[in-house]
Amino acid sequence: MAPRPLHLGWFTNFAVDEWTKPFTGGGGDPWDGGFYIDMAKAMERACFDYIMLEDTLMISEAYGGSNAVYLKHNIMGPKADPSPMAALIGANTTHLGVVATFSTMAYPPFMLARLCSTLDSICKGRFGWNIVTTGEDLAAENFGMDKLPPRQERYDMADEYVELVKQLWGSWEADAVVRDRATGTYADASKVRPIHFEGKYFKSRGPLNCVPSPQQRPAFVQAGGSPRGRQFAAMTADSIIAPSMGVAGLKAYRDDVRARAQAGGRDPDEIKVLFVVAPILGETEEEAKAKAARIIEAPDYCEKALAMIAAITDIDFSKFDLDAPLPHLTTNGEQGSLDAFQQAGSGKTLRQLCADQLSRGLDGLIGTPDQVAERMGEVMAEVGGDGFLITRPFTANISRQYITDICEGLVPALQRRGLARTSYTEGATLRQMLREF
Numbered sequence: 001m002a003p004r005p006l007h008l009g010w011f012t013n014f015a016v017d018e019w020t021k022p023f024t025g026g027g028g029d030p031w032d033g034g035f036y037i038d039m040a041k042a043m044e045r046a047c048f049d050y051i052m053l054e055d056t057l058m059i060s061e062a063y064g065g066s067n068a069v070y071l072k073h074n075i076m077g078p079k080a081d082p083s084p085m086a087a088l089i090g091a092n093t094t095h096l097g098v099v100a101t102f103s104t105m106a107y108p109p110f111m112l113a114r115l116c117s118t119l120d121s122i123c124k125g126r127f128g129w130n131i132v133t134t135g136e137d138l139a140a141e142n143f144g145m146d147k148l149p150p151r152q153e154r155y156d157m158a159d160e161y162v163e164l165v166k167q168l169w170g171s172w173e174a175d176a177v178v179r180d181r182a183t184g185t186y187a188d189a190s191k192v193r194p195i196h197f198e199g200k201y202f203k204s205r206g207p208l209n210c211v212p213s214p215q216q217r218p219a220f221v222q223a224g225g226s227p228r229g230r231q232f233a234a235m236t237a238d239s240i241i242a243p244s245m246g247v248a249g250l251k252a253y254r255d256d257v258r259a260r261a262q263a264g265g266r267d268p269d270e271i272k273v274l275f276v277v278a279p280i281l282g283e284t285e286e287e288a289k290a291k292a293a294r295i296i297e298a299p300d301y302c303e304k305a306l307a308m309i310a311a312i313t314d315i316d317f318s319k320f321d322l323d324a325p326l327p328h329l330t331t332n333g334e335q336g337s338l339d340a341f342q343q344a345g346s347g348k349t350l351r352q353l354c355a356d357q358l359s360r361g362l363d364g365l366i367g368t369p370d371q372v373a374e375r376m377g378e379v380m381a382e383v384g385g386d387g388f389l390i391t392r393p394f395t396a397n398i399s400r401q402y403i404t405d406i407c408e409g410l411v412p413a414l415q416r417r418g419l420a421r422t423s424y425t426e427g428a429t430l431r432q433m434l435r436e437f
């Protein structure tokens with residue numbers, strides 16, 4: 001039996017491209033968006049489902065109590081706003097899904113609903129919203145709060161928020177725009193209604209003041225990791241994205257969110273779970289291993305790795321001994337990413353945990369395109385589906401060279417095995433694309 005193809009996404013952000021190595025195109029100055037338009041075009045040639053623009057709303061000071069490491073190594077910042085970038089990508093591609101991250105903490109629901117609707121129209125039905133609740137106190141301070149609400153409450157707010165914005169997207173019936181030249185009527189007023197939403201946290205009158213977009217609502221992407229976050233993701237997302245945590249961990253995660261969806265009355269097949277991986281490729285296995293070694297043996301590798309983990313967990317990892325096991329840690333920030341990193345009970349030293357992050361928690365992804373494609377197929381056969389979310393190797397900046405490795409090396413190797421899409425369905429929306437297989 002032919003294997004089911006995998007869904008492929010790419011997790012990136014509107015941030016600094018590679019600027020320190022011999023092969024650097026943009027040289028760390030991607031702010032006119034051209035670099036990411038080129039990337040999206042390369043991904044479209046490779047028939048990816050979607051590009052996802054991650055976002056956070058602060059310059060971290062979590063590592064060592066200062067922003068110095070973050071600014072020096074451009075870690076988790078500087079970052080530019082994903083929404084104009086998403087519009088540019090949409091306007092410069094034809095088939096690729098375009099997902100941008102907007103936080104329920106940061107955007108008033110009405111603004112978010114309008115923004116997503118406008119982007120979905122610009123992207124002709126290919127837009128997705130990565131729903132995040134924000135996990136950093138410093139970001140909360142940028143929005144007038146002293147600190148983040150606890151996770152439980154953030155997700156309770158997000159439940160209500162999503163309900164509200166769905167109602168706003170439904171405040172115009174799909175056929176409300178009539179453009180009737182005979183009567184000179186643009187929109188039929190009987191099909192556009194206020195929502196009068198009044199919840200515990202949010203209140204909005206409606207209707208939305210923009211027309212229904214091709215998908216009516218964007219595709220929903222979410223990355224819940226904690227039990228509460230998984231529940232939210234299972235009940236909401238069209239595509240769930242998750243850190244890799246060994247094959248058994250991948251399977252357990254996917255089984256869990258699918259069971260939660262089923263219990264909540266959703267068809268679990270409507271949800272595509274994509275696991276984050278960062279393959280490292282070479283013409284030979286030795287070449288790939290040498291590339292990996294160059295990253296991992298760099299003197300500042302652990303500092304950069306720990307600064308990244310610190311930024312999304314608000315835990316100061318500069319305080320721990322690199323050559324001792326880590327105590328078990330919890331956070332009000334990204335618990336799922338922390339758990340994937342800390343591998344509780346493994347007894348590994350902090351230095352080993354950093355090394356394990358290189359290809360993001362799944363082994364066997366350093367080799368030739370054929371070797372890595374084979375491994376990805378085996379892993380998915382064991383896990384049961386649905387696909388992968390490519391990202392750059394830990395601590396590395398994104399480069400044209402890496403994009404070429406993936407789009408011109410790995411994806412064709414997957415395609416040769418029937419493991420990746422080789423064409424798009426004309427006119428498919430992002431949600432339709434996700435449900436094709």
Ligand SMILES: Cc1cc2nc3c(=O)[nH]c(=O)nc-3n(C[C@H](O)[C@H](O)[C@H](O)COP(=O)(O)O)c2cc1C
Nearest residue numbers: 054055101132223224225226229241243334335336
């Ligand atoms: C692949 C991936 C991408 C994520 N992207 C973002 C992001 O762009 N912005 C953000 O604030 N959080 C992001 N997160 C964090 C999640 O939204 C979520 O908070 C995290 O996975 C922890 O789960 P929890 O909220 O259930 O603890 C991401 C997580 C993962 C695994």
